[in-house]
Amino acid sequence: MNLGGVLIEDTFAEAFGMRATRLIITADSAEWAAIAAASMTGFATSVIGCGCEAGIERHLPPGETPDGRPGVAVLLFAISRKDLQKQLIDRVGQCVLTAAGSACFSGHDGPEKLKLGGLLRYFGDGFQIAKKFADRRYWRIPVMDGEFVCDHEVGMTRGVGGGNFLILAASRPAALAAAERAVAAIRKLPNVILPFPGGIVRSGSKIGSKYKRLVASTNDAYCPNLKGETATRLPPEAASVHELVIDGLTADDVGAAMRAGIAAACAAGTTGGVLAITAGNYGGKLGQYRFHLRELMA
Amino acid sequence: MSGLRLTLRQPPPGRVDLSPLLPERLAGLSPAAIAAIVLPCGNRPLAAGDLFDIAEGDAGDLVITGGSDRLDHVGKGMTGGRMTVEGEVGAYAGLAMTGGALRIAGKAGFAAAAMMRGGLVVIEGDAGDFLGGALPGEMRGMRGGLVIVRGNAGARVGDRMRRGIILVEGDLGDHAAGRLLAGTVIGLGSSGADPGLGMKRGTLLLAKAPERLLPSFADCGRHELGFLALLFAHLRPHSPRLALVPQLRAPRRWAGDLAAGGKGEILIA
Numbered sequence: 001m002n003l004g005g006v007l008i009e010d011t012f013a014e015a016f017g018m019r020a021t022r023l024i025i026t027a028d029s030a031e032w033a034a035i036a037a038a039s040m041t042g043f044a045t046s047v048i049g050c051g052c053e054a055g056i057e058r059h060l061p062p063g064e065t066p067d068g069r070p071g072v073a074v075l076l077f078a079i080s081r082k083d084l085q086k087q088l089i090d091r092v093g094q095c096v097l098t099a100a101g102s103a104c105f106s107g108h109d110g111p112e113k114l115k116l117g118g119l120l121r122y123f124g125d126g127f128q129i130a131k132k133f134a135d136r137r138y139w140r141i142p143v144m145d146g147e148f149v150c151d152h153e154v155g156m157t158r159g160v161g162g163g164n165f166l167i168l169a170a171s172r173p174a175a176l177a178a179a180e181r182a183v184a185a186i187r188k189l190p191n192v193i194l195p196f197p198g199g200i201v202r203s204g205s206k207i208g209s210k211y212k213r214l215v216a217s218t219n220d221a222y223c224p225n226l227k228g229e230t231a232t233r234l235p236p237e238a239a240s241v242h243e244l245v246i247d248g249l250t251a252d253d254v255g256a257a258m259r260a261g262i263a264a265a266c267a268a269g270t271t272g273g274v275l276a277i278t279a280g281n282y283g284g285k286l287g288q289y290r291f292h293l294r295e296l297m298a
Numbered sequence: 299m300s301g302l303r304l305t306l307r308q309p310p311p312g313r314v315d316l317s318p319l320l321p322e323r324l325a326g327l328s329p330a331a332i333a334a335i336v337l338p339c340g341n342r343p344l345a346a347g348d349l350f351d352i353a354e355g356d357a358g359d360l361v362i363t364g365g366s367d368r369l370d371h372v373g374k375g376m377t378g379g380r381m382t383v384e385g386e387v388g389a390y391a392g393l394a395m396t397g398g399a400l401r402i403a404g405k406a407g408f409a410a411a412a413m414m415r416g417g418l419v420v421i422e423g424d425a426g427d428f429l430g431g432a433l434p435g436e437m438r439g440m441r442g443g444l445v446i447v448r449g450n451a452g453a454r455v456g457d458r459m460r461r462g463i464i465l466v467e468g469d470l471g472d473h474a475a476g477r478l479l480a481g482t483v484i485g486l487g488s489s490g491a492d493p494g495l496g497m498k499r500g501t502l503l504l505a506k507a508p509e510r511l512l513p514s515f516a517d518c519g520r521h522e523l524g525f526l527a528l529l530f531a532h533l534r535p536h537s538p539r540l541a542l543v544p545q546l547r548a549p550r551r552w553a554g555d556l557a558a559g560g561k562g563e564i565l566i567a
Contacts, residue, residue, distance in 0.1 A: 067527040103524050129499070129561075131482065131525050132442075132461060133532040140525050149524035
């Protein structure tokens with residue numbers, strides 16, 4: 001199978017069940033909402049080293065936020081409920097509560113809940129005030145620029161993390177351009193994030209290492225400058241590879257994002273320097289979800 | 299199917315307890331069965347059929363046509379459905395109701411929505427004293443739900459209230475939000491003397507300065523408070539008039555009652 005001459009390899013991406021939540025961060029301006037969101041989702045590329053994976057889902061106009069101010073929707077993913085709860089409180093407490101003029105709300109309804117204001121309220125040192133409007137309980141925590149308002153709890157769902165595909169290209173500029181096109185296409189979609197810097201991973205990893213203390217190490221099979229000395233998976237003309245990792249609220253969301261991203265990466269065909277699209281997996285032994293590239297693009 | 303309609307023939311001979319006439323209790327009953335329901339009225343109980351003409355309809359949308367200040371306990375303990383009184387009512391309307399929507403086109407008497415736990419009460423006219431308050435001997439008043447009064451309210455609105463929202467578009471009487479435990483009381487008109495007397499927590503939001511403010515409230519300055527946007531968004535479908543008072547968005551905050559813990563607040567536009 002090929003798209004515009006770009007080979008779609010007969011393989012699949014392997015993804016994992018995760019716990020996820022969506023937050024809506026608002027502020028006096030879109031700029032300050034973005035600052036709070038960027039701070040909160042920083043150092044959140046991989047659960048292995050960061051405790052969670054997080055990213056900005058989309059920017060929200062004032063009409064779509066609970067308090068009528070500009071906002072940003074953020075998705076947060078972690079391996080377990082306990083990890084997600086810890087990351088949620090640490091990150092909102094250190095990065096959103098501290099950001100000028102911010103407020104933080106639940107962006108997901110559901111029967112499973114995580115505490116937000118229910119834990120952050122203690123920062124108010126007894127001056128915090130609870131307000132319940134309809135069925136939602138909010139906390140008002142006095143801070144030096146006014147008051148920080150947040151939901152008592154936020155909804156949690158079971159999401160999918162680790163959807164991925166790799167772009168194999170004939171040059172570094174071609175690989176980066178194709179990856180950027182894929183990122184732009186995926187960022188238009190709801191319910192997904194690309195947790196890595198700029199949405200792209202240039203240092204894809206394999207499980208294990210020759211060094212016992214490392215659980216993951218460079219994916220040498222896809223390093224172009226190791227083609228002659230390792231069991232490479234690259235065609236001879238490949239000179240650069242980028243990976244896109246996708247986390248989504250459902251498997252359908254991840255599949256839709258992979259489809260849109262691959263289509264965008266292949267949009268220029270082989271004339272754009274893209275040689276092939278492949279995906280990372282562990283033989284199907286570890287993850288609950290498989291996204292077969294050829295089925296997605298059929 | 300249109301609503302079940304009870305039309306009052308003439309003013310009752312005495313104070314009548316209408317608490318048996320609730321949407322959930324009338325569901326599935328024939329007009330004859332409804333007519334046979336006994337309504338306490340002093341020492342001479344009445345049958346509902348003695349007071350009302352009953353037109354068959356959906357009991358989930360109960361309409362009482364014609365009001366009287368002798369109709370007490372309208373919607374008492376209501377749990378769901380919709381009830382409309384096209385006229386005035388007496389005391390204890392919506393007492394301890396937990397759900398549903400009660401609309402009173404006229405005025406309501408003493409202790410409307412007292413000890414209410416949930417649902418919506420809309421009073422198009424004036425409300426009497428102890429709106430959303432506690433009955434004598436009770437430790438807590440209203441514990442949830444939303445009350446909207448288009449007219450004025452009497453004294454001690456929200457007395458011992460624990461949770462919920464009361465919005466009075468007209469004037470508040472004396473001692474509004476007195477002994478408030480928590481919750482939110484809003485007055486868009488003038489307010490009487492000593493609001494917030496003995497309040498422990500909770501919020502009293504006033505569009506106009508009260509007649510007299512207790513010295514046990516401390517001035518915290520004028521602020522834009524983030525939670526007000528959430529409050530106004532919640533109330534917008536119920537009270538278009540609230541949007542006409544933009545100065546409420548940055549009120550002066552008075553913390554108190556410092557004689558009772560001081561964790562409450564009066565916000566004055």
